[in-house]
Amino acid sequence: MEYKVKIYKKNGYRAFSDKDEDILILKNSPIDIKINKTKTTATGQAQIVAQFEHLPMASFQGGNNGIIDNFAKLEIYFNNKIQFTGVIKKYEYNELEKTVNLTCNDMIYRLLNVTDTVIVYENTTAIAIIEDIVHRAGLNFYRSGGNDYPVNKLNISIGTTYLDVIQSFLETIHGSIRATKNGEILLEEQYPDYTEGAGDVNHFDWTYTSDTNNSSSVAGRDATLMKNLLKINCDNNYDIYEDPSMTSYLNNEKWLDFIENTLANTQEKRKAVAGYKFLEMWRNSTPLTIIPKKGNEDVDIGQVVKLIRNENTPPGYYLVVGIDTEVSADGYMDTLQLQGMRDKRTIYKIPVLLSSGIDKEVNN
Known part of the structure; x- marks a missing residue:
């Protein structure tokens, strides 16, 4: 199996550089990868252990000049199929073993942030509000399920967690939300259709x-x-x-x-x-x-x-x-x-x- 890890240098407010010199690719090198995702946990997590010699880490560059740094974007591919998209939230290096340990969260972590202003919605729908909240967090939104209904007015106060508002909607529309492997936020049915005793x-x-x-x-x-x-x-x-x-x-x-x-x-x-x-x-x-x-x-x-x-x-x-x-x-x-x-x-x-x-x- 072929595998690779792509790391993109952070480039300002919620952005990442796509210049070749700002992208690090670890491909089929001595590396351990663990990915953990559950339906009941807000964020998925990836753990990567790689040899750090000659890697452009911020700790070695001084300041924020390295590619490997907290909040740098990271993608994991198996056989050229994307498996995980997220950001580095913690990194540690071991001088004796010459390894770096990267802890990464998938992109839904941004929905754990809180509002920094009052948000007012009028004459809209439940799905439209969810989509707008996702976009406010700087994420792409995709819908495959969930019932919609009109919302006359909704005020969201400062300090409200994005995901808390979305969860309240999910309960009323029988929906579920998660980060996909490519980093989009997917709104889908709470559970797929199933008929007991119907077999295949x-x-x-x-x-x-x-x-x-x-x-x-x-x-x-x-x-x-x-x-x-x-x-x-x-x-x-x-x-x-x-x-x-x-x-x-x-x-x-x-x-x-x-x-x-x-x-x-x-x-x-x-x-x-x-x-x-x-x-x-x-x-x-x-x-x-x-x-x-x-x-x-x-x-x-x-x-x-x-x-x-x-x-x-x-x-x-x-x-x-x-x-x-x-x-x-x-x-x-x-x-x-x-x-x-x-x-x-x-x-x-x-x-x-x-x-x-x-x-x-x-x-x-």
Whole structure:
């Protein structure tokens, strides 16, 4: 397998130089690469260890003249297919071993920044606001899913985290957001379509075979985070919803959680938030990590894997929610983090409204 790392010298406000003399390429050299991405973690991370002798690092150049420096842009390619785009956030060099260790975040890190001015939106839509926020962070936006709806007015105060605003929208539009391998910000469906019991009628991207299905030989279900009652608040208005199927699974015990979403200003949106949260709980209750497999440069977060255990066991269908990739002298390996598929359409419809009301303010 061929691999290379391209590093672009930073060139002013959120920009990078594309001059040949300002681009460093490490290609098939003594190097270790680790890439970690998960659906539940805000940013993906890459860790690179390379020989640093003769490399143009800022620490050796004095000031900011080197190419390898914090906030320099970095791209990783396997077989000429891009796998990671981000910036260097930390670098350390080892004088004895003559190596440099680069820690990099993918481009969604910019959405963890906060607003430095008041932002006002009027007569627009949820998707348009998400796109504008992404552009304000200096990122490219691409949409493949998520329901849209009109927004009459929205004020975002100074010091608000970009990603917090986007997350509130995601819950009301049944969407998900992540940085792609090429550094774009992708808005997609919360989860792909799936019909339980339909087998290969469902779409799947890859087929894997594993006797144990699990790197630690331990698999199970975790109900500790499952709450079958949700109180969804927007300002002082609230609705309480129940997932009856979850109540049955929890042996008819009632567990209440409180969700605040400042954008869920209608009952329809609050029900959408409940469906979003219930689906997340069902998914997260069935984690499964398969054993490491030969690396696949085309596998990605959000794809579906058909997992075959043995001839006597029906195959399972799982969502790829995490990928740990490692390239070293020993080869190129992936470890996939998988979650069992469920029918999102059923869960979105299932929340039952138990009560509604207005929380009264308490005067001290």
